[in-house]
Amino acid sequence: MSTMAQQPVVRSLLENDLYKFTMWQALLHSHPGAQAEYAFVCRNTPLFPLAELKPAVDAELDRLCSLTFADDELAYLRGLRFIKSDFVDFLSLFRFQRRFIETRVNGETLEIVARGPLVHVMAFEIFVLYIVNELYFRRLPEDENLLTVARARLREKIDFLKGLGDELCAPDEPFVFFDFGLRRRYSGAWHEEVVRTLAAELPVNFRGTSNVLFAKEMGLTPIGTMAHEYLQAYQSFGFRLRDFQKAALEGWVQEYRGDLGVALTDVVGMDAFLGDFDLYFAKLFDGLRHDSGDPVEWAEKALAHYRKLHIDPRSKRLVFSDGLDLPRAVELFRRYRGRVMTSYGIGTNLSNDTPFAALNVVMKIVACNGQPVAKLSDSPGKTLCDDQTFLAYLRQVFGRKDGGS
Structure with missing residues (x-):
């Protein structure tokens, strides 16, 4: 057995994406009693049935539920301007509960479900992946x-x-990218080597990582704001369904007061998002993040929306993060240079570019407070919601005629 195979996979509770901590804090403060369910799915075909991994996954989950945050990790989080002291106090007491997550074998399929208090189960996702x-x-x-x-x-x-x-290193508008590769990496050791190498060799262009442990250990900027689960949870919080995006954005504004100002746009599609992203939000948020659909079409809609609101797009930032590689990111940079600030989150293509095909695994929120939640993204096949009645209602409320999922 190799040395790598003998080592535990999870090294620290801090080795999570930053946006897990930022969403965790916001939801702890606003909806501490919410209940949620998350489900794991592999969207492509692995080289062997993932069901064979169940005993090893169970052992890793058992170990995950024995870990706590170290004092130096809590001190690091406390030093981030947007992390509040009471949230760090909560994390100092936090421990994953094994009863909230189970694994099952269904034929050759590995099923993993986390179910329980939202502020306990939401953080399982990245570790499971x-x-x-x-x-x-x-x-x-x-x-x-x-x-x-x-x-x-x-x-x-x-x-x-x-x-x-020099094309990518202009002082006024350099090409900037980040590591978003934690969830689908080849291994922890390889991921660390990639990030250290990029930081050493491309200091002008490589600006940070979503991996909070790496940011702490390497002196890099931790990157992240919100993900789909934050907005989706608001579908169950008692607002009119039509108003859930506005309620979620308002909750974020009240929590962070100007920090972490990049909003995710594709929970019900870009058009529906822009319908809610009025002058108030457009001025309060620094920019928008793309995560599905055609990036050029998305960006042009964003720029047109800012111009319609008489906001100079050059004062805003567009973050591209959907299945990027570096050539595509550079292509987008060239297209939008001088029109809007841009940056690029690159994941699997950095942390898992090996001769083996990467797994396309996700673990998404599928229910909250006893009711289904879903997204209608601008790319097909990105939903885990099996409640077709709710999906049809969501499409109707937001005028989706394309059957987006």
Whole structure:
């Protein structure tokens, strides 16, 4: 057995995406009694049935539920301007509860469901995803050339950016990208090597990571604001369904008072989002994040919306984060340079670009407070909601004629 296979997958409770902490704090303060359910799904076909991983996944979850935050980790979080002291006090007492998460085998399918208080189960997601990923890749045949290939591909990426020289390093408008690769990484050790290498070789362009542990250990900027689950949860909080986006954005504004000002746009599609993103929100938020649909179409709609509200788009930022690689990110940078500030979150293409195909795994909120929640994104196939009645109602309320899912 390899050294990697002997090591536990989860090294620290701080090794989570930043937006988990920011959403966690906001929901703890606003809806501490909410109940939720999250479900794991693999969207592509693995090389062997994931059901075979159940014993190893169970062992990792058992261990995860024994961990607590270390004092230096809590001190780091307390030092982030937007993290409040009472939330850190909560984390100092927090421990995952094993009774809130279960694994099941359904034929060759591995099912993982987290069900319980929202502020207890929401943080399972990222850990479950990278536990499954790393255990999966540990089971594949060991190939001494795998990391050689992965390092060569990383070198090609770095050389690609360096080869563009001054074009990407202008002091007033450099090309800026971040690591968003925690959830689907090949391994923790490889992910760390990638981030350290990028930070050392591309200091002008590489500006941070969503991995809070890496940010702490490497002195990088932790990156993240909100994800779909935050807005989806508001579908169950007693507001008119038509008003849930406005309620969620208002909740965010009240929690962060100007910090973390990038809003996610695709829970019910860009058009429906812009219908709620009025002058008030457009002035309060620094920018928008793209996570589904055609990025150019999305960006042009965003710029037109800002102009309609008599806001100079050059004062705002668009963050692209949907399945990007560096060439596509540079292409978008060139298209929008001088028109709007941009930055790019790149995940699997950085942390899992090996000869083996990456798993397309997700673990999404599917119910809250006893009712279904869902998103109608601008890309097909991105929903885990099985309640067709609720989906039809959601489409009707927001005027979705395309059957977006």
